[in-house]
Amino acid sequence: MRVISIAQDSPDIAGCEEDSGIVRKVNLPLARREFLKGSGLLLGTLASGSMLATLAPSTAWALELKKLSTTEGQTLMAMGRTLYPHKKLPDAVYALLAKDLDGKAAGDAGAAKMLQDGIAWLNKSAGGDFAKASEKQREDIVRSMEGTAFFGTVRGQCITSLYDNDMAYAVFGYPGSAWEKGGYITRGFQDLKWLPEPSKEASPPPFLG
Amino acid sequence: MAKFDFSDDSVVVVIGSGAGGGTLANELCQKGIKVVVLEAGATQSSASFINDEWKSFVQLAWLDTRTTSGSWRVAKDFAGLPSWICKTVGGTTTHWAGASLRFQEHEFRVKSVYGDVPGANLLDWPITLKDLEPYYAKAEYKMGVTRTNGIPGLPGNNNFKVMHAGATKLGYKEVHTGNMAINSQPRDGRGRCMQLGFCFQGCKSGAKWSTLYTEIPKAEATGNFEIRPQSHVTRIEHNASGKVTGVVYFDKDGKEQRQKARIICVAGNSIETPRLLLLSASSMFKDGLANSSGQVGRNYMRHMTGSVYAAFKNPVHMYKGTTMAGIIRDEAGHNPNRGFVGGYEMETLSLGVPFMAAFLNPGGWGADFAWWMDHYTNLAGMWLVGEDMPRENNRVTLNTNVKDQWGNYVPNVHFDDHPNDIAMRNHAFTQGERVYQAAGAIKTFRTPPYPSTHNMGTSRMSARAQDGVVNKWGQTHDIPNLFISDGSQFTTGGAENPTLTIVTLAIRQADYIAQQMTERAI
Numbered sequence: 001m002r003v004i005s006i007a008q009d010s011p012d013i014a015g016c017e018e019d020s021g022i023v024r025k026v027n028l029p030l031a032r033r034e035f036l037k038g039s040g041l042l043l044g045t046l047a048s049g050s051m052l053a054t055l056a057p058s059t060a061w062a063l064e065l066k067k068l069s070t071t072e073g074q075t076l077m078a079m080g081r082t083l084y085p086h087k088k089l090p091d092a093v094y095a096l097l098a099k100d101l102d103g104k105a106a107g108d109a110g111a112a113k114m115l116q117d118g119i120a121w122l123n124k125s126a127g128g129d130f131a132k133a134s135e136k137q138r139e140d141i142v143r144s145m146e147g148t149a150f151f152g153t154v155r156g157q158c159i160t161s162l163y164d165n166d167m168a169y170a171v172f173g174y175p176g177s178a179w180e181k182g183g184y185i186t187r188g189f190q191d192l193k194w195l196p197e198p199s200k201e202a203s204p205p206p207f208l209g
Numbered sequence: 210m211a212k213f214d215f216s217d218d219s220v221v222v223v224i225g226s227g228a229g230g231g232t233l234a235n236e237l238c239q240k241g242i243k244v245v246v247l248e249a250g251a252t253q254s255s256a257s258f259i260n261d262e263w264k265s266f267v268q269l270a271w272l273d274t275r276t277t278s279g280s281w282r283v284a285k286d287f288a289g290l291p292s293w294i295c296k297t298v299g300g301t302t303t304h305w306a307g308a309s310l311r312f313q314e315h316e317f318r319v320k321s322v323y324g325d326v327p328g329a330n331l332l333d334w335p336i337t338l339k340d341l342e343p344y345y346a347k348a349e350y351k352m353g354v355t356r357t358n359g360i361p362g363l364p365g366n367n368n369f370k371v372m373h374a375g376a377t378k379l380g381y382k383e384v385h386t387g388n389m390a391i392n393s394q395p396r397d398g399r400g401r402c403m404q405l406g407f408c409f410q411g412c413k414s415g416a417k418w419s420t421l422y423t424e425i426p427k428a429e430a431t432g433n434f435e436i437r438p439q440s441h442v443t444r445i446e447h448n449a450s451g452k453v454t455g456v457v458y459f460d461k462d463g464k465e466q467r468q469k470a471r472i473i474c475v476a477g478n479s480i481e482t483p484r485l486l487l488l489s490a491s492s493m494f495k496d497g498l499a500n501s502s503g504q505v506g507r508n509y510m511r512h513m514t515g516s517v518y519a520a521f522k523n524p525v526h527m528y529k530g531t532t533m534a535g536i537i538r539d540e541a542g543h544n545p546n547r548g549f550v551g552g553y554e555m556e557t558l559s560l561g562v563p564f565m566a567a568f569l570n571p572g573g574w575g576a577d578f579a580w581w582m583d584h585y586t587n588l589a590g591m592w593l594v595g596e597d598m599p600r601e602n603n604r605v606t607l608n609t610n611v612k613d614q615w616g617n618y619v620p621n622v623h624f625d626d627h628p629n630d631i632a633m634r635n636h637a638f639t640q641g642e643r644v645y646q647a648a649g650a651i652k653t654f655r656t657p658p659y660p661s662t663h664n665m666g667t668s669r670m671s672a673r674a675q676d677g678v679v680n681k682w683g684q685t686h687d688i689p690n691l692f693i694s695d696g697s698q699f700t701t702g703g704a705e706n707p708t709l710t711i712v713t714l715a716i717r718q719a720d721y722i723a724q725q726m727t728e729r730a731i
Binding site: 083084085159169204 | 366413
């Protein structure tokens with residue numbers, strides 16, 4: 001699976017804004033249309049005016065699948081949103097889940113069958129299209145699959161696919177690496193003001209040379 | 210760095226370069242003793258450490274195959290990862306938080322103080338706090354522990370402010386930024402803490418003590434020291450008189466090597482250390498080396514642990530600054546009125562978004578889980594760490610069904626929580642939640658134990674040879690030139706983070722080894 005930024009050589013976007021926790025680069029899953037040779041394609045746009053849209057080189061994103069079909073990818077995205085429902089996380093993040101699982105499927109026939117069978121079961125249980133089922137129905141279906149290898153694989157993959165990427169960092173307010181910014185010694189590690197200050201004995205002042 | 214011949218049988222071989230092995234090696238080298246350190250992991254540096262939780266985990270953690278069993282929740286949540294310790298030069302001192310607390314006086318004689326606790330294999334240490342005090346002082350000086358030797362405490366971050374506000378409101382008295390082996394001001398050629406927030410990922414500023422850039426370069430400077438990274442020891446050999454003679458290991462090219470030795474000191478942390486003794490079984494020592502007591506691998510302790518996270522109306526940004534930024538010590542004593550023996554510490558802890566997702570509630574999903582992640586910036590966190598009960602059947606054994614990359618049986622780690630551990634955990638969870646409620650928490654969460662970072666007891670110290678594996682110097686009861694130099698020696702675990710005591714024992718053991726060598730006793 002190739003994930004290539006459409007905007008090549010895009011400059012680092014904006015500086016770090018500590019309070020919102022915005023990070024510099026947003027690695028949207030953007031694939032170049034002209035090279036598409038895969039089995040499926042996931043497309044989307046970031047809501048214009050959203051925090052992520054202001055950071056991304058383009059609001060449009062596309063993601064090519066190697067093994068799974070477009071519908072299968074969309075079903076996995078919907079399952080990811082059912083497992084970890086974050087209103088603020090854009091579809092582009094859930095597409096990363098589909099991308100990573102597709103990668104597993106492409107490299108391992110057994111994994112592909114397990115995933116495709118599981119996806120088929122989700123859709124069958126929803127009367128055709130899991131992604132279009134109601135929130136409640138989707139949750140009930142996913143709960144009924146707890147304990148299966150399919151459920152375990154998808155849920156486990158969510159942890160790294162959904163929460164270990166720059167878009168998630170930005171949405172949840174986690175700036176990530178601090179070293180190149182000099183840490184927090186002069187950047188607000190004690191800036192909490194809504195509780196009483198500890199005594200100097202409990203918390204001596206920082207050494208600033 | 211010196212270079213010693215494979216056949217040089219005058220050297221001391223130290224297996225492992227962490228808190229125990231790295232310290233012991235340096236102490237011996239300073240006395241003019243020649244040391245070869247065999248370290249399974251590769252060399253990193255402050256420059257190569259990564260401020261990224263998963264990438265750093267892959268860089269530093271011990272990820273060789275291990276298996277688990279027992280009723281502890283780690284066996285379910287992290288079946289292949291019983292512990293979160295390191296395979297790298299400097300061992301787990303690259304990853305540790307830096308908390309450096311002395312054991313309390315009674316914690317060296319818990320059998321006498323706690324009495325008989327059913328289902329626990331309690332034993333008094335053959336040494337007392339008084340025996341260790343001069344060595345604790347040396348360790349604190351060496352490591353630059355805050356609030357000792359005139360070194361100021363660290364400045365508390367936001368996560369500490371929340372803990373402090375709640376704790377003082379609740380009436381707790383001993384609440385401060387801890388005794389930390391992290392420079393609050395420049396010292397020993399290393400700078401002061403930059404409040405990076407990535408203590409667990411290897412300290413990129415070098416403010417946190419690690420043998421990687423303290424003990425090891427100091428040992429190298431003596432000319433008596435050689436370290437061979439990526440050297441995985443698979444067997445300790447002995448002669449017909451039952452003395453150990455050398456080790457067999459796979460070097461960085463995967464080639465089998467044999468290093469001769471006058472003395473061998475094992476410091477592979479409390480899973481690999483007993484595993485190596487067991488793997489070294491021979492026709493003379495059928496149950497493994499130094500195992501006439503049958504206690505090798507037994508009494509595995511991992512501390513009672515758990516975490517409490519709390520969400521507030523206002524932002525905390527707990528990830529800013531030292532991970533373990535403060536402590537509440539009021540529950541550390543032994544007060545059986547609480548319904549359990551021993552005590553526990555409450556220490557701040559924070560995780561980044563990637564590890565919060567992995568560890569907050571392993572296996573959890575749905576709207577409740579998502580709610581916690583959505584409130585990440587408004588969370589505060591603490592870790593609970595207390596004394597757990599040694600049990601004969603909590604043990605490291607060889608899993609004869611699974612082999613590692615060298616063709617050796619992998620270690621299986623079996624652990625069942627003792628009822629005392631469970632009672633203590635419930636008490637600690639309740640108190641942790643009360644601390645945060647006192648600070649205004651809108652919601653609190655009880656996070657189950659992470660993979661073990663404190664591993665202890667699997668080659669324990671005992672006065673009598675039938676009760677344990679080593680004597681009060683860490684010398685095995687059965688083989689005079691074989692030593693255990695890590696937390697495996699611990700007779701019991703205390704409530705405190707173990708590193709300071711491991712370093713203390715290593716300094717003391719170096720004195721003993723040097724004296725025994727001079728007297729030609731070994």
